[in-house]
Every structure is written in C-alpha cells, then in structure tokens.
Amino acid sequence: xxxxxxxxxxxxxxxxxxxxxxxxxxxxxxxxxxxxxxxxxxxxxxxxxxxxxxxxxxxxxxxxxxxxxxxxxxxxxxxxxxxxxxxxxxxxxxxxxxxxxxxxxxxxxxxxxxxxxxxxxxxxxxxxxxxxxxxxxxxxxxxxxxxxxxxxxxxxxxxxxxxxxxxxxxxxxxxxxxxxxxxxxxxxxxxxxxxxxxxxxxxxxxxxxxxxxxxxxxxxxxxxxxxxxxxxxxxxxxxxxxxxxxxxxxxxxxxxxxxxxxxxxxxxxxxxxxxxxxxxxxxxxxxxxxxxxxxxxxxxxxxxxxxxxxxxxxxxxxxxxxxxxxxxxxxxxxxxxxxxxxxxxxxxxxxxxxxxxxxxxxxxxxxxxxxxxxxxxxxxxxxxxxxxxxxxxxxxxxxxxxxxxxxxxxxxxxxxxxxxxxx
Numbered sequence: 001x002x003x004x005x006x007x008x009x010x011x012x013x014x015x016x017x018x019x020x021x022x023x024x025x026x027x028x029x030x031x032x033x034x035x036x037x038x039x040x041x042x043x044x045x046x047x048x049x050x051x052x053x054x055x056x057x058x059x060x061x062x063x064x065x066x067x068x069x070x071x072x073x074x075x076x077x078x079x080x081x082x083x084x085x086x087x088x089x090x091x092x093x094x095x096x097x098x099x100x101x102x103x104x105x106x107x108x109x110x111x112x113x114x115x116x117x118x119x120x121x122x123x124x125x126x127x128x129x130x131x132x133x134x135x136x137x138x139x140x141x142x143x144x145x146x147x148x149x150x151x152x153x154x155x156x157x158x159x160x161x162x163x164x165x166x167x168x169x170x171x172x173x174x175x176x177x178x179x180x181x182x183x184x185x186x187x188x189x190x191x192x193x194x195x196x197x198x199x200x201x202x203x204x205x206x207x208x209x210x211x212x213x214x215x216x217x218x219x220x221x222x223x224x225x226x227x228x229x230x231x232x233x234x235x236x237x238x239x240x241x242x243x244x245x246x247x248x249x250x251x252x253x254x255x256x257x258x259x260x261x262x263x264x265x266x267x268x269x270x271x272x273x274x275x276x277x278x279x280x281x282x283x284x285x286x287x288x289x290x291x292x293x294x295x296x297x298x299x300x301x302x303x304x305x306x307x308x309x310x311x312x313x314x315x316x317x318x319x320x321x322x323x324x325x326x327x328x329x330x331x332x333x334x335x336x337x338x339x340x341x342x343x344x345x346x347x348x349x350x351x352x353x354x355x356x357x358x359x360x361x362x363x364x365x366x367x368x369x370x371x372x373x374x375x376x377x378x379x380x381x382x383x384x385x386x387x388x389x390x391x392x393x394x395x396x397x398x399x400x401x402x403x404x405x406x407x408x409x410x411x412x413x414x415x416x417x418x419x420x421x422x423x
Contacts, residue, residue, distance in 0.1 A: 044416025253363030
C-alpha cells in the first residue's frame, strides 16, 4: 500500500510566487534558461539551472554550479523570498489550461514504494541526466522539482479535495504561459489523517512525468541511508517531493516525430513503399483554403491507429491496416507501430534514442511547428494520436517500458512552488 505522507514545505512568499515559480529545468536549453533568468531575476531557474549565473566558460556540471544552487536557495530563504512551514501538511495544487483543470495533492512519496514498485515507472532513465539531479538534490539538501504521479481515481480523496477547494486558496496566479495555478494548504490534523489513510488504500501509483527526478531523489535517499548507518525510516531523505493526480483528470498530448530525409526515396517512392502497411489518404495542401485552425482540426488523427503525415507540401492520413495491429501493451502502441512498420524498415531509423536523423516535437507546439520543421530542416513529419493514460498504466503494470517520447503531459508542474528539505 502507498505511503504518501505530509511534509513541512518551503514555499514562496505569496506576493513573489508568480515570479519565482518556473517550468521544469529540462524544458530549457542553457541559452533559453539564461535568457529567462535575465528577464526575471526571481525565477527559480537560477537555482534549478544555476549555470545561468555564470558565463558560458563555466561548464554546466562543474562543482561551483551546484554550490551556487545551494547558496542561492538558502539565501533566498534567509531573505524572506520563501516561507518555511512548521507543521506537516498536504498541499492541494490545481492547474487550469484552456479551461480544463486538474487537481493533485502535493506530498512526499516513499523511496521504498519506488524500489518495491508500488510506484511504477514506464520509461528508462539515462545515467548522465540522473547524475545531474543527484548532485543538485544532494548539494541543495532539498528536492526542488516535484515528480508528477498518477493514481486511479477513488472517491474519498476526491471528496476531500473538492471540500477544501471551497476555501480561498493561499496562491492564485496566472503564469506567463496563461496557466492558472491555485494552491491550498491542508494542515488540519484530522484532514491530514484522512488523506494519509486514503492514500494507504491505493495499491499502485504511476510516474507520469519526471522519471529522472524520481530516480535521482531515490538514489540520494539511499546514499544518505548508507551514510547515516542507523535510520528508522521516518527521516526526510526517505521520501521525495511529488504531486499526485487522479487519472480521470489527466490529459496526455501527442508526441510527434520529424525526420530529416527519406532514406534515398523520392516522395512518390516513399508513398508507394509505405502503402503495404498503411492505407494512405491525401488530405490538404499546405496552401489550402481552410484556416489554419480548421485545417489542423481536420488533419489531427481522430482515433488510435491513425497518423497524420506532412510530406512534400501536403498532409496525408495514414491508417494502420488491420493485419498489422497488435494487442501487446508495447507493440500495440501507435508510436511502436510507426517505428516498427515505417521508421525502421523504410527510413532506416533503427534506434530513435540515438539516431540524429529523427527529432521529437511535443504536442504543445502544434501542427504548425511540424510544417515549419519540414520546410526548414526535415522531409517528413508524423502527427500521432495521443497515448492514453490507460495504455501508460497497462505498460507499467506489465513491468514494461515505453518507447522514447511516447507521452507529453500538459500543463507542466512548476518548480520552486514547493520545496522539500531532506535533512
């Protein structure tokens, strides 16, 4: 059963929350992060990406960068930019994007639940990305970016959340990307006990986003256990910062693909070559008379098994033929079928994790970005039907791993809105 416990959070002063709260560290490259911190000196990116406080001659992973992250964080706490809560609490966190809201509970999850697979993953992690966050968490003595977790909706937690949301939130602001953020603090002892009991009845929790942050937090916790020698399991380093959402409120967006060349085929030869596994239908030319919004709505796949393709100035719909579909949790994913039926056998992309001919475009960027990439530096783009949360759960329940870039969650949780000190 899941051990999801309250914690005494470190959070921004209310009047500074909008300026401090930042998108996750890995959304930006170094130049973009530096530009953002110059535009907004309070941005939490100056802690999450402390290399922004040095000139470019200083490497991203140098020791001084992690020390700077630590010093900046605790100086801001000392200066009053952050508030330190004294009592353990749960934090109800609502994000609203384009009129759709999702509400989770910020809390601390157990590293033992991660190692015993009560908390399940669906992606592999890369050692270099893990090492960066391990050093960051260890140096800061705090987890600064929450892990995005999901659970199957159950009534009791939802009732508690709905009741608390009738109160005025502690934070209520709209970020630059037009996402509304509201947060309530649940410190009442009876409510805290009810929430903890409700979580203890949940058998499976799933990492939706933040696999590297989760793995890094767990490894720091295990490292501190080893250093402590004697520990009783209640120490803060045994837990990692998370926000847990019911599956019924989550939206996964498409994660699309662009490829730089046609592997020697002409457009006509390519269309002929893929027609064995796909039914190919031409949709609209790029300069069609419909408006962009209408055109993209008509182009987007409407169901599983459909893929939109942009090639040689025109959009096509690819429908995977019945004989090629698969009920396997991994092989039956649309991203897997595209890889197995087209990207590898036709375009020669054997490992999408390492092949520089393929790139991935998050659905938040829209289909206009796919057209732009084909016009600029690619030859073909593929718009995917989004992987469902049920597919994600099925993969994780089977102990399997999804192909790279299978899911894109929006909206993104903010870093710096809640911090968990681990000592």
